Amino acid sequence: MIQFLLNQTLRTEHALDPNLTVLEYLRSQCAKPGTKEGCASGDCGACTVVVGELGQDENGRDRIRYRSLNSCLTFVASLHGKQLISVEDLKHQGKLHSVQQAMVECHGSQCGFCTPGFVMSLFALQKNSDAPDLHKAQEALAGNLCRCTGYRPILAAAEQACCQRGGDQFDARESETIARLKAIAPQEIAELNSGDKRCMVPLTIADLADLYSSHPEARLLAGGTDLALEVTQFHRALPVMIYVGNVSEMKRIERFDDRLEIGAATPLTDCYDALNEHYPDFGELLHRFASLQIRNQGTLGGNIGNASPIGDSPPLLIALGAQIVLRQGNQTRTLALEDYFIDYRITARQESEFIEKIIVPLPQANTRFRAYKVSKRLDDDISAVCAAFNLRIENGIVTDARVAFGGMAAIPKRAKACETALLGNAWNQASVDRAVAALAEDFTPLSDFRASKEYRLLSAQNLLRKYFIELQTPHIETRVTAYV
Numbered sequence: 001m002i003q004f005l006l007n008q009t010l011r012t013e014h015a016l017d018p019n020l021t022v023l024e025y026l027r028s029q030c031a032k033p034g035t036k037e038g039c040a041s042g043d044c045g046a047c048t049v050v051v052g053e054l055g056q057d058e059n060g061r062d063r064i065r066y067r068s069l070n071s072c073l074t075f076v077a078s079l080h081g082k083q084l085i086s087v088e089d090l091k092h093q094g095k096l097h098s099v100q101q102a103m104v105e106c107h108g109s110q111c112g113f114c115t116p117g118f119v120m121s122l123f124a125l126q127k128n129s130d131a132p133d134l135h136k137a138q139e140a141l142a143g144n145l146c147r148c149t150g151y152r153p154i155l156a157a158a159e160q161a162c163c164q165r166g167g168d169q170f171d172a173r174e175s176e177t178i179a180r181l182k183a184i185a186p187q188e189i190a191e192l193n194s195g196d197k198r199c200m201v202p203l204t205i206a207d208l209a210d211l212y213s214s215h216p217e218a219r220l221l222a223g224g225t226d227l228a229l230e231v232t233q234f235h236r237a238l239p240v241m242i243y244v245g246n247v248s249e250m251k252r253i254e255r256f257d258d259r260l261e262i263g264a265a266t267p268l269t270d271c272y273d274a275l276n277e278h279y280p281d282f283g284e285l286l287h288r289f290a291s292l293q294i295r296n297q298g299t300l301g302g303n304i305g306n307a308s309p310i311g312d313s314p315p316l317l318i319a320l321g322a323q324i325v326l327r328q329g330n331q332t333r334t335l336a337l338e339d340y341f342i343d344y345r346i347t348a349r350q351e352s353e354f355i356e357k358i359i360v361p362l363p364q365a366n367t368r369f370r371a372y373k374v375s376k377r378l379d380d381d382i383s384a385v386c387a388a389f390n391l392r393i394e395n396g397i398v399t400d401a402r403v404a405f406g407g408m409a410a411i412p413k414r415a416k417a418c419e420t421a422l423l424g425n426a427w428n429q430a431s432v433d434r435a436v437a438a439l440a441e442d443f444t445p446l447s448d449f450r451a452s453k454e455y456r457l458l459s460a461q462n463l464l465r466k467y468f469i470e471l472q473t474p475h476i477e478t479r480v481t482a483y484v
Contacts (some may be wrong), residue, residue, distance in 0.1 A: 002080040002186045002192055002201065005088040005091040008173065010184070013076065017232035017233050018192040018199030020069035022079065026086055034116045036069055036088040038145070042070040042294055043380070045144030048117035050124050054181050062178050065094075065295040068140070068270070069125040073228040074222065074297065076200040077243050081117040081186045083177060085170075088196075089118040090123060092169040097325035099123050103163070108259055110148035115380040117162055118144050118154055120370055121293075122161050127170075132162040142379045143291020161269035173377055186246055192264035199241040203239060203250045205327070205356065212241050213329050216352045218242045222265050225290070226306045231456075250301070250356065258362055264301025264324075266353040271300050278362055278474045281371040282316055288358075289313075291380045299353045303414050304337070307345045307411070310383050314341070319388035320405040322360045338404070340410035367392045367400075368471055372463045374407075375452070383407050387463040392421065393471075398422045400432070407451075408443040417441040418464070432468045436461045 001014045016025075026032040048068050053066035064083070073399040090097035096104065099122040109115040118141065125140040137158035146154065149178075170177070189211070190201040199221070212218060217242040244250060250265035252273050260274055268286055272295075276283025286450045289295055289312050299330055303313045304324065314337065322337045328350060337358075340348050349355075361367065368391045371400070375381040386406035392399045403421040406412045415428035417438040426432040445456040 002077055002190050003075065004079040004081065005083040005177070005180060005184070005234045007085055008016040008177070008180075009467050010180070013192060014074055015194050016192050017194040018075060018077050018241060019306075020076050020089060020199050021228065021232065022049060022069075022074040022076055032086050032088050034343060036113055037072060038117075039115070040072045041229060042073045042143075042205055042290070042367065043145070044114070045070070045117040045121065045291065045293060046114050047072040048120040048144065048293055049087075050127075051079070052085065052177070052181075053081075054178065054185070054357075060241045062180070064174060064177060066124050068121050068293050069297050070225070070291075070293045072232055073223075073225050073294075075224055075228065075241070075243070077190075077192050077241070078221070078224065078245055079180065079200055080125055080190050080201050080243075080246060081184055083259040085120075085123075087119055087393045090119065097123065097168060098164050098166065099126055099157070099161040104152070106153045106157040106160060107149060108154040108157040110146070112148045113146060114146050114148075118146070118420065122158055126165055129162050129165075130367075133199065134159075137162070139287065140292055143293045178326060181219065186334040197237065197239050199243055201243045201246055203246055203248075203249055204239055206330075208242065208244060208247055208250075208354070209327055209329050215240055216461040220244055220305070220354055221268065223284065223294075225294050225298040226302065226308075242302040244371075246262070246352075251283050253305050257396060260360040260362065262300055262358045262360065264305070264357055264456045265299050266301070266302070268295040268298050268300060275360070279320070279369055279371075281369060285312055285316065285371050285373055285386075288375075288379060288381075304358065305347075305349075305355055307341060307347050309344065309410055309412060310386070310407045311412065312383055312406065315386045316388040317358065317360065318412055318414060319371075319402045321367065321390075321402060322358055324358050325356045326350075326353050327356040330391070332356065335358070338412075338414055341413070344410035364392065366394050370467050371468065372449075374459050374463070380406070382450065385456050385459045385463070387460060387467075389464070391427075393427050396426055396428075398427050403464075405443065408445045408456055408460055409441040413443075415439055415442040427468075427471075431483055432464065436464055439464065 003012050024388045036046040039045035051072045052064045055061045113212045118298050192199045202266040221241045221243045228245050244265045250263040252263045253263040303311045372390045388404045390402040401422045402414040418435045419436040421435040445453045
């Protein structure tokens with residue numbers, strides 16, 4: 001069974017269909033229709049809910065960490081041990097919550113269909129903000145679409161809600177809620193089993209390895225932002241799943257003198273600070289990685305594991321020389337990330353083997369790392385081309401070169417001919433021109449609805465030129481640029 005709080009009501013589920021999303025659970029099982037389905041793919045934000053989890057503040061005190069999620073991409077099993085808050089839970093004792101009142105007073109609701117999602121994103125923003133911040137407000141709302149184009153009054157509502165942050169019923173009951181979450185904290189392997197479908201929820205990496213060895217046919221569920229689409233978009237059943245989000249060992253970020261080790265189940269939101277500290281371009285790209293709701297849910301390991309040729313993180317990690325630790329039972333092996341990808345959606349992962357963690361080297365002296373994402377929209381869009389350059393330049397000579405691209409082949413891939421054209425040569429226009437020409441040897445991209453093959457190749461070449469110009473004249477640098 002699984003247990004969680006629906007606002008303040010304890011829910012215990014035994015035989016629920018594990019393919020049921022939180023969106024459908026709220027609407028069909030809980031009579032809470034305020035949460036809306038707009039796209040069933042995590043693009044519109046109409047289904048946004050907030051999940052509360054036990055955490056600690058900077059002083060080590062217990063607190064509840066509130067995060068906005070797309071309920072259309074969240075399976076119910078992932079709620080085990082957490083608190084689920086929907087739009088119906090905000091109104092208290094007949095009085096609107098301050099974020100709802102701000103939407104009313106700022107005229108932020110037009111047709112109203114998207115309003116519950118905006119309200120929940122504003123609620124999470126208010127809980128995680130100390131003062132009005134336009135950038136944070138835009139980031140919090142980037143995953144919510146309003147077809148009535150009412151963004152100006154909604155941003156005004158965000159400002160008012162953060163200005164008038166006074167306490168609410170959730171603050172008043174925080175100690176009680178913390179105690180209740182501790183009381184239902186998972187203590188053993190849990191399971192949802194509807195007879196024909198099951199989802200197991202391990203707590204340790206050893207339990208996960210054992211379960212996966214016993215059920216090699218199972219699909220691993222982390223954030224679910226990609227896997228859930230098989231249910232919501234393609235209407236396929238997932239008979240066996242193993243949810244890894246409660247395995248604390250896979251959600252750690254450990255810092256060493258020469259590397260970061262990031263657990264594969266670490267949400268992208270949590271990866272930001274560590275990666276941005278050492279590689280600001282990586283941080284900039286994560287800001288443009290889908291929406292905040294997706295980043296709160298999606299994991300770094302999942303972005304690698306699904307082996308998409310247009311995943312944003314793999315080209316950057318490959319250029320940085322990242323490795324992954326793969327585990328099968330009690331055995332582990334370390335593999336260079338570039339060797340993990342074999343062909344379209346085909347990887348070096350063996351049966352019952354899973355990504356345990358990602359090892360990211362820290363910057364070395366004289367290395368220059370930059371990343372660029374080309375997409376049709378600045379925010380919340382998939383790359384047409386994603387480029388990462390990591391060169392070591394000593395005394396004007398390129399002594400090491402790692403260049404990687406996404407969207408240019410069936411897999412995220414290094415540009416070996418380009419690297420060869422640079423390596424050992426002076427860092428000047430002539431070398432760059434040769435390396436630009438060599439990209440045509442490295443890649444024969446395809447045309448699709450995002451970009452033509454000609455556009456992709458020219459964009460890749462121009463991004464190398466851009467990298468060269470930025471290193472020569474850093475004052476004009478514009479990182480992670482989008483070409484619309």
